[in-house]
Amino acid sequence: MSHNKPSTLSLAAAVAGAVSMAAMTVPSTASAAGKEKCYGVAKAGENGCANAAGTHSCAGQSTVAFDKGEWKLVAEGTCVEMGGNLEPGEGVNEEAKMKAG
Amino acid sequence: MLHDLQKSFADVALTNSVEALLPHVATPRGAIERRLGVYHANTLNSLIDVLSAAYPVIQRIVGDRFFQALAKDFIKTHPPQQPTLFRYGDALPDFISSFAPANDLPYLPDVARLEWTRVEAYFAADSAALNPERLAEVPAEQIADIKFSVSPTLRLLESDVPIFTLWHVNQPDQDRVPEIDFSHPESGFVLRPAHTVMQRVVPMETLIWLRALTSGETLGTATELALTHENTFDLQNTLRQHLVDGTFTELYL
Structure with a gap:
């Protein structure tokens, strides 16, 4: 496969092209400098204490009865709309079945 | 006690x-x-x-x-x-x-892997992107020997199922979930250039290129590996994209 070894010339040309095109897209080396990290403002769940919101009060109490569900556990989100599952026999599936016994 | x-x-x-x-x-x-x-x-x-x-x-x-x-x-x-x-x-x-x-x-574990990868990228250390002009300073005959260090937030992913598509169609702003071809494999990467986690689907040869560079191979070797997988691999455009995204943080000779 030696013909796939890029020549010095082609590498240098590609890199030069990439650099000049990138220079047009990247505003400057200070592209990130204009942005300050805004501490304390993070998408819910993407900071370490986001979950604190759910921990006050005894709100959690109500779900305790949910524990030993007699209901059949069926995925009922968007998976149904997306067209269900892969054909049986895919590696992951079989493996999961074996592990689950 | x-x-x-x-x-x-x-x-x-x-x-x-x-x-x-x-x-x-x-x-x-x-x-x-x-x-x-x-x-x-x-x-x-x-x-x-x-x-x-x-x-x-x-x-x-x-x-x-x-x-x-x-x-x-x-x-x-x-x-x-x-x-x-x-x-x-x-x-x-x-x-x-x-x-x-x-x-x-069966696609669920890989979609979960993508989600966790995004969490990892979010909390990984910040880093400054490589200034593209550093590349312009390298003499032509040494270009093949360039090695990059990559952003601590970069994560490469390869799956037998379309994890990135599945992720995308299940964002809160997507109210119509289309039928998905679950047999379509997808590879790509997750990166956090500044404060927002991003992800891109890339062809296999680009993943091979990134994987080689990430593990310390030279630009010459990585490009050869990518070309061996797919001889239409476009180094110029791929490199441009990653310079813009901020995938690399430093270069060495």
Whole structure:
């Protein structure tokens, strides 16, 4: 496969092209400098204490009865709309079945 | 002594078993279980919230009830091992593989892996992108020998299923979920250039190129590997994209 070894010339040309095109897209080396990290403002769940919101009060109490569900556990989100599952026999599936016994 | 007491309280919080704690509490038994149950419920629910925050796409795919049951089983078998909740849930993708009710959704573990990868990228160290002009300074005959160090937030992913598409169509702003061809493999990467986690689907040869550079191969070798996989590999455009994205942080000769 030696013909796939890029020549010095082609590498240098590609890199030069990439650099000049990138220079047009990247505003400057200070592209990130204009942005300050805004501490304390993070998408819910993407900071370490986001979950604190759910921990006050005894709100959690109500779900305790949910524990030993007699209901059949069926995925009922968007998976149904997306067209269900892969054909049986895919590696992951079989493996999961074996592990689950 | 104190350790035993704390351990028995942890049992209450995680599994709602009050037996070990009973000798330490003066209140009548019925009231104890009800009161201590509050700790259990709150612990469980805050951990479910952590998982829900890390895996919103999984939750949307399977629905709230399924997700709750999945999370509870996971928490029972994988209680937190460290005091930082933002790291909690890394084992969920593997757990989903062994979770029997999810057998019908074999793509689920890989979608979960993508979600966790995004969490990792979010919390990885910041880094400054390589200034493209550094490349312009390298003499032509040394270009092949360039090695890059890559952003600590970069994660490469390869899956037999369309994980990036599945992730995308399950964002909150997507109200119509299309039919998906689950047999279509996807590879790509996750990166956090500044403050926002981004992801891109890339062809296999680009993944090979990135994988080689990430593991310390030279630009020459990485490009040769990519070209061997697919001889239309476009170094100029691929490199341009990664210079713009900020994939690389430094170059060495």
